[in-house]
Amino acid sequence: MADSHTTRSSEGLGSSSPAPAVTRAAAVLEALAGSPSGRLTLSDLARELGIPKSSTSNLLLALEEARLITRQGMDFALGRKLVELGAAYLSRMDEVQEFYRYCGQAPTLSGETVRIAMLDGDHVIYLARYEGHPAVRLTSNIGDKMPVSLCGVGKALLAQLHDHDIAALFPDGTELPVMTAKSLRTAEELKAQVVTIREQGFAFEDEESTVGVVCLAVPVPTHGAHGPSLGLSVTALKATYSAEQGALMVKELKELARSLGNPMG
Amino acid sequence: MADSHTTRSSEGLGSSSPAPAVTRAAAVLEALAGSPSGRLTLSDLARELGIPKSSTSNLLLALEEARLITRQGMDFALGRKLVELGAAYLSRMDEVQEFYRYCGQAPTLSGETVRIAMLDGDHVIYLARYEGHPAVRLTSNIGDKMPVSLCGVGKALLAQLHDHDIAALFPDGTELPVMTAKSLRTAEELKAQVVTIREQGFAFEDEESTVGVVCLAVPVPTHGAHGPSLGLSVTALKATYSAEQGALMVKELKELARSLGNPMG
DNA sequence: TGCCTGCGTTCAATCTACTGAACACCAACC
DNA sequence: GGTTGGTGTTCAGTAGATTGAACGCAGGCA
Numbered sequence: 387m388a389d390s391h392t393t394r395s396s397e398g399l400g401s402s403s404p405a406p407a408v409t410r411a412a413a414v415l416e417a418l419a420g421s422p423s424g425r426l427t428l429s430d431l432a433r434e435l436g437i438p439k440s441s442t443s444n445l446l447l448a449l450e451e452a453r454l455i456t457r458q459g460m461d462f463a464l465g466r467k468l469v470e471l472g473a474a475y476l477s478r479m480d481e482v483q484e485f486y487r488y489c490g491q492a493p494t495l496s497g498e499t500v501r502i503a504m505l506d507g508d509h510v511i512y513l514a515r516y517e518g519h520p521a522v523r524l525t526s527n528i529g530d531k532m533p534v535s536l537c538g539v540g541k542a543l544l545a546q547l548h549d550h551d552i553a554a555l556f557p558d559g560t561e562l563p564v565m566t567a568k569s570l571r572t573a574e575e576l577k578a579q580v581v582t583i584r585e586q587g588f589a590f591e592d593e594e595s596t597v598g599v600v601c602l603a604v605p606v607p608t609h610g611a612h613g614p615s616l617g618l619s620v621t622a623l624k625a626t627y628s629a630e631q632g633a634l635m636v637k638e639l640k641e642l643a644r645s646l647g648n649p650m651g
Numbered sequence: 652m653a654d655s656h657t658t659r660s661s662e663g664l665g666s667s668s669p670a671p672a673v674t675r676a677a678a679v680l681e682a683l684a685g686s687p688s689g690r691l692t693l694s695d696l697a698r699e700l701g702i703p704k705s706s707t708s709n710l711l712l713a714l715e716e717a718r719l720i721t722r723q724g725m726d727f728a729l730g731r732k733l734v735e736l737g738a739a740y741l742s743r744m745d746e747v748q749e750f751y752r753y754c755g756q757a758p759t760l761s762g763e764t765v766r767i768a769m770l771d772g773d774h775v776i777y778l779a780r781y782e783g784h785p786a787v788r789l790t791s792n793i794g795d796k797m798p799v800s801l802c803g804v805g806k807a808l809l810a811q812l813h814d815h816d817i818a819a820l821f822p823d824g825t826e827l828p829v830m831t832a833k834s835l836r837t838a839e840e841l842k843a844q845v846v847t848i849r850e851q852g853f854a855f856e857d858e859e860s861t862v863g864v865v866c867l868a869v870p871v872p873t874h875g876a877h878g879p880s881l882g883l884s885v886t887a888l889k890a891t892y893s894a895e896q897g898a899l900m901v902k903e904l905k906e907l908a909r910s911l912g913n914p915m916g
Numbered sequence: 917t918g919c920c921t922g923c924g925t926t927c928a929a930t931c932t933a934c935t936g937a938a939c940a941c942c943a944a945c946c
Numbered sequence: 947g948g949t950t951g952g953t954g955t956t957c958a959g960t961a962g963a964t965t966g967a968a969c970g971c972a973g974g975c976a
Contacts, residue, residue, distance in 0.1 A: 403712075403713050403716065404708075404709035404710075404712040404713050404963090405672050405676070405709045405710050405712070405713035405963075405964095406672075406713075406934090406962090406963080407670050407671075407672035407673050407933080407934090407963085408672050408673060408676045408710060408713035408714060408717070409713050409716065409717060411670070411673045411676065412713075412714075412717030412719060412732075413717075415736055416732075416736075418739075419735065419736050419739035424739070424743040427953075427954090428953080428954065429952080429953065429954080438934080438935055438936065439936090439953095439954075439955090440934080440935065440936070440954095440955080440956080440957095441933090441934060441935065443669075443954070443955070444669035444670045444933080444934080445669075445670050445673060447668075447669040447670070448668050448669050448670035448671075448673035448674050448677075449673060449677075451668065451674065452673070452674060452677030452678075454677060460953070460954085463740075463743070464736060464739055464740040464743070465740070466740065466769065466771060466776065466879055467677075468733065468736045468737045468739075468740050469737045469740055469741060469776055469778065470684065470737075470771070470776060470796060471680055471681075471684050471729060471733045471736075471737060472733045472734045472735075472736060472737020472738065473737065473776075473795060473796075474683075474684035474689070474729055474733075475728075475729040475730070475731065475733050475734055476734060477795070478689040478728065478729070504731065506731060506735075511731065511734055511735060511738075513734065517782060530738060530742070531735060614731060667932095667933095669933090670933080670934095671932090671933075671964095672933085672963080672964090692923075692924090693923080693924060694922080694923065694924080703964075703965055703966065704923095704924075704925090704965095704966090705924095705925080705926080705927095705964075705965060705966070706963090706964055706965065708924070708925070709963080709964080725923075725924085
């Protein structure tokens, strides 16, 4: 298999791309997605990405025509076609369909808030959410990103990687993002947790991202070849959480994970 | 559509794009999204889009580097970055947040399955779904597309357009897509319904997309300037649906629509 | 075995898309 | 009023992306 196109060097910009206009267009989309307000002017984008204004103007025109972005007065924002494309991606994932089906009929999980996520670098992206308990609603939405160190699924997925991959993502001394007093702070703490997770086969998150909320998570065994690595999690209020219930949920999570991991379903 | 015209630029845009590479890259994404299996080879894409193989190869490399597509062996498929971007679009829509909030506290709607959708040409795209009743689950997912003529929201959104816009989308004699025996079949039937919807202020769908399922829908009054036109719908089983309950739901839908239409919330 | 027909990749020549300075415009400021 | 700093747009010249034929390779078939 084609070995490695190693060379990744420091990508960023400037480095040659086989189709620079496309690479820059993608950078525009990311810049818009990353901007707090979600709206940027032509000049903003040109400045931020280091692209001449005239070139940026051309890119924006082409992106607008494809409805990948929208013009709102002087500002530009992401376009609705992206919703379609994102949905097309998700609808092709059999795992998501199976996820919904299983949650609906599982004895314990069917009454809980369950999520399926995928690993994306040092973040996880939530793909789907099953809400068995309408009263407890999460503020998180499908497609949201979270740093791996801050959530149960993230740690579960990390535990599946090889140690040298983990070390590459989190060199010693890395400062981790912090959201609560209990958030992990150093790469060392994270690696210690990974060991525990591998031993017990699931991850536990204890108010590390949200006070009052705990989370159990398991990885989905990577089925054969390609495709992103997936993980499952259940979220519960710490106040009502019990170890016995946790054991039941982990059991069902693992069963679902096994079924997702088997191409045969 | 067997319209494989030879050579360049018979493609969508009669005239040249300000950034052809970007336009073509967008076409690649759409082709992948539209393909039944979601996977196409380089040659497939080159053939379908009328782009030379070598150019297509460059586009794909750039798209892959941006993670907008993934390589799976010899095939290409949509990439996970699209989930992120689509989610970024949705997270910027205050309407979606407000939609969830309102549904959770509304007396009648809080126990129903409610959806918010947006108009996109002659289709609607579902943006979010509130499930107040875990037992009844829809097979549809967020981001799915539906022909306007086949669902309540579609008809409600259509009724908001000017007559000449409707005529442009559905010239007389247009054959509409059909999913059940009750689906509308001609542009004339559709236009007749539009008149009714405008009179009564909401749309009713009676098993036109799924047997056994009815649907009530209202448009969200377009708030001022730009932005897509939005619609709301409640789905119910025909077996348990009553006119009184319907009246209550329409009342709440309209209240939510009014609140979404007002920039002040 | 040899002959196809399919795939993706390569490369030098060409033509086109990118550039950057100049432009027109608006609003705020002095 | 004049000036400054901001926006987006224009256009001719040139750097460089695009191209199509040629290539290597793998699988199907006789």
